[in-house]
Amino acid sequence: MKPTAIVTGGSRGIGRAIATELVKTHRVIATWRGRKDAADSLREETGCEIFQCEIASREDRAALLAFARQRFEKLDLLVNNAGMAPRERRDLLEASEESFDELMATNLKGPHFLTQQAARWMAASGDGRIAFVTSISSYTASVNRGEYCISKAGLSMSVALYAQRLAEAGIKVFEIRPGIIRTDMIAKVEKAYDEKIAAGLLPQRRMGEGIDVAKAVRAIADGLLDYSTGQILNVDGGFSLRSL
Ligand SMILES: NC(=O)c1ccc[n+]([C@@H]2O[C@H](COP(=O)([O-])OP(=O)(O)OC[C@H]3O[C@@H](n4cnc5c(N)ncnc54)[C@H](OP(=O)(O)O)[C@@H]3O)[C@@H](O)[C@H]2O)c1
Known part of the structure; x- marks a missing residue:
């Protein structure tokens, strides 16, 4: 039986590339x-199953796992x-509490x-892998978002916490930090980013x-990094390197 995954x-965007890669195995x-x-x-295109889930909703998250439990005996990868991104980029001194709440609920909670x-489900089988897609924004200050x-940044701490907590249960936890990735999310600023990269x-x-990004998930999914729980994989073209 093939191993199982939820993406x-x-x-x-990035998730589609990950799902398309993972259906191979x-x-x-x-x-x-x-x-x-x-x-x-x-x-x-891929034959994978799809499920509607507002990630900020407790009920939707529970429904997603109930759906997965109907189909999968165990969960190997989340x-x-x-x-x-914020619906509108606004300077730190103008940004709204509504946007703050929405981003925290979606990207962190x-x-x-x-x-x-x-x-909890994975722990029952004493095995499993979890990958979080964070961002270079975990440590890079952009005052317009x-x-x-x-x-x-909060999600990076979530990775560290779960890596610590779940190691004993046999569950490996990883952070993937993409840099600038060509998807709909950055469509409005794609040209400006292309110029900066050039x-x-x-x-x-x-x-x-x-x-x-999907290739980094591939390495995690295949167990190539199983003795490296809690590690950060920068998928950023070297953005995180310092130079003088
Ligand atoms: N693109 C980049 O440069 C970049 C860089 C660093 C990190 N990231 C991170 O990578 C991840 C994917 O980004 P992307 O660029 O692929 O974005 P994207 O092209 O906008 O795709 C976002 C995906 O997430 C889903 N989604 C958005 N809000 C959701 C919510 N509240 N509940 C459930 N699903 C939701 C969307 O579903 P629908 O289409 O149905 O709404 C879509 O499948 C994000 O966590 C992003 O922060 C992106």
């Missing part, structure tokens, strides 16, 4: 929130990928508590693609 936000449930068309096309529930940075922002002078 949140698997219908588009895993039975995959990919979640979506509002774009059913994208989820349907993923199912047609990829916490679903996330969003949702994956944190989905992991809590999934980990501070709430995004705070949500991702000017030397990244040691590797190209924007990342979803498949670059």
Whole structure:
């Protein structure tokens, strides 16, 4: 029997690349929130199952795991990928509490508590892997989307906490920190980023693609990093390197 995986936000962008990679070896449930068309096309292309889940909703998270338990005897891999940028980029001195709350619920609370529930299930089999997709924004201050940075910084701590807590249960936990990846999320600023990259922002002078992140998930899924729980995989073209 093939191993099993859940990929949140698997219908588009990075999550879609991850789901497409994982179906080669895993039975995959990919979640979506509002774009059913994208989820349907993923199912047609890959044969994976799809499930609608607002990650910020406790009920939806419970329904997702109930759905997965109906299909899978055990869960081998959870990829916490679903996330969003602020609807509008606003300076730190103008940003709203509403946007802050939305980003915390989607990018931090949702994956944190989905992991809590999934980990209980995995713990029963004494095995499992969990990958969190955070961001270079975990440690890079962008004052025009501070709430995004705070949500991702919090999610990095969620990784450290779960890696500690779940090691004894045989569950390995990883953080993947993408840099600038070509998806709908950055469409509005894609041209500006391309120009910055051409000017030397990244040691590797190209924007990342979803498949670059999917390859990191592949290494985790295949167990190649099993003695490295809690580690951070920077998938950022060298953005995190310092130079003088
Ligand atoms: N692109 C980048 O440069 C970049 C860099 C670093 C980190 N990341 C992170 O990578 C992850 C994926 O980003 P992406 O660029 O692939 O974004 P994307 O193209 O906008 O896709 C986002 C995916 O997440 C789902 N989603 C969004 N909000 C959700 C919610 N509240 N509940 C459930 N699902 C939700 C979307 O579903 P629907 O389409 O159905 O709404 C979609 O499947 C995010 O966590 C993001 O923060 C991205």
